[in-house]
Amino acid sequence: MAWFKKARKPIAAPEKASRVPEGLWIKCPDCAAIIYTRDLVKTLSVCPKCSHHFRLTARERLLSLFDGEHWVEHDTDLRSNDPLRFTDTKPYRDRLAASQKATGLADAILVGVGRIEGLETVVAAMEYAFIGGSMGIVMGEKIVRAVETALSRRLPLIIVSCSGGARMMEGALSLMQMAKISAGLARLDRARLPYLSVLTDPTTGGVTASFAMLGDLNIAEPKALIGFAGPRVIEQTIRQKLPEGFQRSEFLVEHGMLDLVVDRRDMKATIARALRFMRAEAVPTGEAVPASEAMAAAASGPSR
Numbered sequence: 001m002a003w004f005k006k007a008r009k010p011i012a013a014p015e016k017a018s019r020v021p022e023g024l025w026i027k028c029p030d031c032a033a034i035i036y037t038r039d040l041v042k043t044l045s046v047c048p049k050c051s052h053h054f055r056l057t058a059r060e061r062l063l064s065l066f067d068g069e070h071w072v073e074h075d076t077d078l079r080s081n082d083p084l085r086f087t088d089t090k091p092y093r094d095r096l097a098a099s100q101k102a103t104g105l106a107d108a109i110l111v112g113v114g115r116i117e118g119l120e121t122v123v124a125a126m127e128y129a130f131i132g133g134s135m136g137i138v139m140g141e142k143i144v145r146a147v148e149t150a151l152s153r154r155l156p157l158i159i160v161s162c163s164g165g166a167r168m169m170e171g172a173l174s175l176m177q178m179a180k181i182s183a184g185l186a187r188l189d190r191a192r193l194p195y196l197s198v199l200t201d202p203t204t205g206g207v208t209a210s211f212a213m214l215g216d217l218n219i220a221e222p223k224a225l226i227g228f229a230g231p232r233v234i235e236q237t238i239r240q241k242l243p244e245g246f247q248r249s250e251f252l253v254e255h256g257m258l259d260l261v262v263d264r265r266d267m268k269a270t271i272a273r274a275l276r277f278m279r280a281e282a283v284p285t286g287e288a289v290p291a292s293e294a295m296a297a298a299a300s301g302p303s304r
C-alpha cells in the first residue's frame with residue numbers, strides 16, 4: 001500500500017493528421033499487396049493478386065447477387081427483445097444497440113427478394129459485424145418467414161451464411177432456431193422448391209450444424225473456415241495434430257462435406273445456372289401455386 005497516491009494520467013499523444021485518407025488503401029492479409037479500395041469494389045472484394053476473399057457485409061452480398069442491384073427487403077424491423085435479460089461483460093441490450101448503430105441493421109441478417117439473372121429468388125444474407133453474425137431468435141424468425149415467402153410465391157431460397165454460430169446471449173432459445181429453420185427447410189423440400197446454401201468465411205457452430213449443410217447444393221467460397229467446433233478445441237479433445245487446411249472449403253469438398261467451391265466473381269452465374277437446372281422440374285414460370293395450396297401440399301407431403 002502506498003502512502004501517497006498519485007493519479008496517473010497517460011501522456012496524451014498529439015493528434016497527427018495522416019496525409020493518407022482513412023480507408024483509401026487496404027492491405028491483403030494473404031499476399032500483403034496494397035490494394036486501392038476502389039479497385040476492390042470492382043472485383044467484389046476479392047484480391048486481384050492472390051484471390052483472397054475479403055468479408056462482405058450483408059448489403060454488399062445482396063448487391064453482388066441481385067440484378068440491377070435492386071431487391072425488396074423483408075422484415076426490416078424485427079429486433080430481439082432480450083428475453084433472458086442477459087448480461088456478460090456488458091448488458092446484451094447495450095450490445096444490441098451498439099451493433100444496430102454500427103451496422104444500420106436491426107439484427108444479423110438481411111432478407112431480400114429480387115432477380116438473379118432474371119430468376120426471382122429469396123436471398124437471406126448474414127452480417128458478421130452484428131455480434132459475429134450470430135443466430136438468435138430474430139434470425140430464426142426471419143429465415144422461416146423467408147421460407148414462407150418462397151413457399152407462397154414458389155421461389156427458390158438462398159441463404160448466405162457468415163456466422164460464428166448460435167447467439168449465447170439468448171441461450172437455449174437461439175439453439176431452438178436450428179430445429180425451427182430445419183423444419184422450415186423440410187417444408188420447402190416437400191414443396192419441391194430449391195434451397196441453395198452458400199457458405200462464406202466463417203460458417204461455424206450451430207449454423208453449420210443445421211441449415212448451412214442442408215442445401216440441395218452446398219456451395220462455399222474459397223478457403224472459408226467451415227466447421228462446428230474450432231480447430232483448437234478439436235485438437236485438445238482428440239490430442240492429435242490436425243491436417244493442413246482442415247475445416248477449409250477445399251478440404252471439405254475433397255471429403256464430401258460440400259458440393260462446390262466457387263470464386264465470388266463466378267458465384268452469381270453459378271447460382272443462376274443451378275437454379276435454371278433445378279427449376280426445369282418445378283412448376284413452369286407464370287403458374288404460381290396459391291399459398292394455401294403450397295401449404296397443404298407441404299403438410300400432406302411424405303415425411304422423411
Ligand SMILES: [Zn+2]
Pocket residue numbers: 028029030031032033047048049050051052
Ligand atoms: Zn492478396
